[in-house]
Amino acid sequence: DSGVTQTPKHLITATGQRVTLRCSPRSGDLSVYWYQQSLDQGLQFLIQYYNGEERAKGNILERFSAQQFPDLHSELNLSSLELGDSALYFCASSFPIGGASTDTQYFGPGTRLTVL
């Protein structure tokens, strides 16, 4: 168990809908990362938050947004869903208080999104 939790584990929805994925980082970790894993694109970085502020953006679509709350949990919002958004979405955390930015990223179990 990595200490990172993600809910829900599975999500099935229809095209055009909006969903929210939730992530709680390891206790004390300040940074949260979101990654998307699909068969054609592999594992891709979407976005990073550090202590509530956006730190970096990767290949994140404009239909997607995220935020990190004061208690450090994070949410990834996906809207106007398309078939191609079906993927495994991972949250990872790192950078504990007093630690270094070079610390290992620990991944949650992922949310499997299926868009029908």
Add this chain to the structure above:
Amino acid sequence: AQKITQTQPGMFVQEKEAVTLDCTYDTSDPSYGLFWYKQPSSGEMIFLIYQGSYDQQNATEGRYSLNFQKARKSANLVISASQLGDSAMYFCAMRDRSTQGGSEKLVFGKGTKLTVNP
């Protein structure tokens, strides 16, 4: 941009044998970190081992070791005494230190599917 290449889509090994999974990388950053993760069929990503670019010794964690050859830009994972539970996808990743604000995102290779035969 940093890049990770895993040239072995699939590998087979007999139980109790050792196996090497290949990973080469490309970066212009003198300071970088290399990671290996395991993804079983259940889907979770499990951290295995880390090697920093300035580390003098090759990293080891139990049955996992990292054969780090800096001049060749390779960071191969060696699994000794393979077990049936080692059957999984294995991903090599590099920490990509973004020029913007110090992001430490990971760049992944495409992975190698390891099958351990009894």
